[in-house]
Amino acid sequence: MALMITDECINCDVCEPECPNDAISQGEEIYVIDPALCTECIGHHEVSQCVEVCPVDCIILDPDTTETKEQLYGKYLALTGRAQQVPQG
Template sequence: MALRITDACINCDMCLPECPNEAIFEGQKVYEIDVARCTECVGFYEHQTCMAVCPIDCIEIHPEHIESKAALEEKFKALKII
């Protein structure tokens, strides 16, 4: 799975430095998450750090990008090559 940031985002900057894959970036209105880079912190942490620090809980599972833990681990390994 990948995560996404909803339109409720207040651009507080809390999530940006927390992403170990540098998947979060500043979008036109709110921060966004690059689904190709998001591993839900698999390979780094037990829990999604961006979700943990978000003060308004506007980060959620992206329903269009459902991936198994094994798929996330493979994505993590591939990103380490880049």
Template sequence: MPVVIDSDCINCDLCVPECPNEAISMGKEHYVVDTAKCTECEGFYDEPACIPVCPVDCMTLVAD
């Protein structure tokens, strides 16, 4: 279950340093999560570290 970022993303960059797997980077129009790298933060945190820091709530866990 990776995190995905929707088009509400304002490219604020706040989520990037939270990711222990360096899975978040700037995409064509907004930030994106590399689903191959996102582990839901397993082994690092109990919950995805990126979701709570997003000011516009545009990050969600999706079924893969």
């Protein structure tokens, strides 16, 4: 699953710079996480960095974006350009 930021966000600005995939940005009222870019830090870190630094614990799993750890790792590979290329045959 990708992560999401709840409306308890206090706009403290600590999560955005911690995201290795640039998935966090300022929304209309609070910070938001782009599920297409969020890998829960799989491939980069052992734990989700935004969750680690959030002072109000407002970053949770997004119930609308169900992904396995394998899918998240595949997304990481694609985002970082490390996905294996299929040989042309």
